[in-house]
Amino acid sequence: MIDIHHHLIYGVDDGAQSQDMMYGMLRKAAENGIRHVIGSSHITPGVRRFPAEAYLEHLDEANAFCEREHLNLTVHPGSEIMWTDDTPRMLREGYVPTLDQTWNVLVEFMPDVKWDRMQGAARKLGNEGMTVIFAHIERYRVLRDIRKIAELKDSLGVIMQMNCGTVLKKSGFFDERWKRRVLDEGYIDLVATDAHNLGGRSCNLAACHEALAAMFDEEYADELCGGRQAELLGFGEA
Numbered sequence: 001m002i003d004i005h006h007h008l009i010y011g012v013d014d015g016a017q018s019q020d021m022m023y024g025m026l027r028k029a030a031e032n033g034i035r036h037v038i039g040s041s042h043i044t045p046g047v048r049r050f051p052a053e054a055y056l057e058h059l060d061e062a063n064a065f066c067e068r069e070h071l072n073l074t075v076h077p078g079s080e081i082m083w084t085d086d087t088p089r090m091l092r093e094g095y096v097p098t099l100d101q102t103w104n105v106l107v108e109f110m111p112d113v114k115w116d117r118m119q120g121a122a123r124k125l126g127n128e129g130m131t132v133i134f135a136h137i138e139r140y141r142v143l144r145d146i147r148k149i150a151e152l153k154d155s156l157g158v159i160m161q162m163n164c165g166t167v168l169k170k171s172g173f174f175d176e177r178w179k180r181r182v183l184d185e186g187y188i189d190l191v192a193t194d195a196h197n198l199g200g201r202s203c204n205l206a207a208c209h210e211a212l213a214a215m216f217d218e219e220y221a222d223e224l225c226g227g228r229q230a231e232l233l234g235f236g237e238a
């Protein structure tokens with residue numbers, strides 16, 4: 001299994017707050033059966049300076065820990081980009097980490113983002129040669145309209161990520177109906193944990209895999225929890 005969205009690098013965002021916490025999160029990821037994880041720390045281009053040095057240092061510490069503890073887990077660099085108007089330029093200039101240094105980017109918006117802005121972001125990033133993954137698409141009001149998801153996928157090739165917590169949580173009638181439909185009809189390309197800690201927002205990919213296998217079948221669960229990610233990022237083994 002592969003997790004492309006995980007805030008385990010400590011001291012750079014609202015995810016892990018200490019080295020110990022990061023180590024705990026690495027153990028938890030390994031226990032979940034994850035073999036590759038991306039340390040996708042929050043970055044807001046042009047608004048907040050990204051502490052790149054601390055990030056890279058802590059990423060090295062994470063991999064050294066995995067090796068020392070024989071966790072069979074590799075931590076790759078990346079970020080979760082809050083879309084700003086400065087994003088394309090700063091990506092081009094190399095200030096924004098892409099997923100494992102590929103041409104794939106994980107992008108988020110404010111929940112009330114307008115359709116034009118979302119579509120514009122996908123188009124501009126596409127023009128930069130990027131493959132765009134939208135993070136936790138269940139959060140955006142505008143994507144309640146499933147035709148909008150279809151349009152982003154069909155015309156701009158956007159890849160859709162849902163959080164494991166959303167798969168696992170039983171919501172109200174309309175939310176459940178939407179979730180069931182986007183999963184059933186193949187609008188979701190992959191799931192990720194978006195883990196921030198060891199408490200309420202901890203790594204839950206194994207439970208999510210189990211839920212997806214029960215809802216659909218083992219094969220579809222495998223695809224959403226690692227197959228698509230492996231294809232996208234070229235990781236050898238899911």
Ligand SMILES: [Fe+2]
Pocket residue numbers: 005006007080135194
């Ligand atoms: Fe996140």
